[in-house]
Amino acid sequence: MGEVKVIGSTLSQFCTRIEWALKLKGVEYEYRVEDLMNKSPILLKYNPVHKKVPVLVHHDKPIAESLVILEYIDELWKEKYPLLPEDPCERAMARFWAKFADEQCLMGAIGACWKEGEEKDKAVESAIESFVFLEKQIEGKKYFGGEEIGYLDLALGWIPHWLKVMEQVGEMKLVDGEKLPLLNEWCHNFIQIPLIKESLPPREKLVNYVTASVGYMRSLAPNN
Ligand SMILES: N[C@@H](CCC(=O)N[C@@H](CS)C(=O)NCC(=O)O)C(=O)O
Numbered sequence: 001m002g003e004v005k006v007i008g009s010t011l012s013q014f015c016t017r018i019e020w021a022l023k024l025k026g027v028e029y030e031y032r033v034e035d036l037m038n039k040s041p042i043l044l045k046y047n048p049v050h051k052k053v054p055v056l057v058h059h060d061k062p063i064a065e066s067l068v069i070l071e072y073i074d075e076l077w078k079e080k081y082p083l084l085p086e087d088p089c090e091r092a093m094a095r096f097w098a099k100f101a102d103e104q105c106l107m108g109a110i111g112a113c114w115k116e117g118e119e120k121d122k123a124v125e126s127a128i129e130s131f132v133f134l135e136k137q138i139e140g141k142k143y144f145g146g147e148e149i150g151y152l153d154l155a156l157g158w159i160p161h162w163l164k165v166m167e168q169v170g171e172m173k174l175v176d177g178e179k180l181p182l183l184n185e186w187c188h189n190f191i192q193i194p195l196i197k198e199s200l201p202p203r204e205k206l207v208n209y210v211t212a213s214v215g216y217m218r219s220l221a222p223n224n
Helices: 013-025 041-046 066-076 088-114 117-137 151-155 159-169 181-192 203-220
Strands: 004-008 030-033 055-058 061-064
Touching: 004 013, 004 041, 013 066, 013 151, 041 055, 055 066, 061 066, 066 088, 066 151, 088 117, 088 151, 088 159, 088 203, 117 181, 159 181, 159 203
Parallel strands: 004 030
Antiparallel strands: 004 055, 055 061
């Protein structure tokens, strides 16, 4: 096994953030694509608790949970391209908003995407309220990390690509240019960065994946 290995899935926003961090740091890595419908013994061995990707395997030691992996990468290869701010309070806030975005914004958007009728309206409204909090975090800055992209930008990197697909498939608008102009501008700036752009999964594949997931979630809903 190579020194740094990522066990991942090419359509996963959680895995792409790890690739972005490794590329920014100039760390060579091997990528092992996992079939999530038929999980490999390697994934089950390295992430027995959650059985999810991504897992970073460094010298045969596994690290799971993408935000934890980002911090590990930043601490280990700290010389090149620091991701988290130096100031302890700013570091804590970056971690806070990354967690908030995964738990409230992303989960809220996924729920809003597959729900229907009145439930969908409520979920959309609640997700938008969460995105308004993120909008405030970028006031006066080009990126969440300041002049350069950092940890929080990578953590929110699903918004310009994955969220746009969810909006299309779920026929909804969560990050509206008029209501959230700063977040929209950030999306535009972030996605233009060549290193970011080159690791994005093809949009059509993502549309097919999200469409299938929405169908599956709706089939599980209690009134179906
Ligand atoms: N909180 C985890 C989420 C990881 C996650 O949900 N990964 C998905 C792929 S996008 C997965 O492995 N799903 C397989 C499953 O749930 O069985 C992280 O940040 O790493």
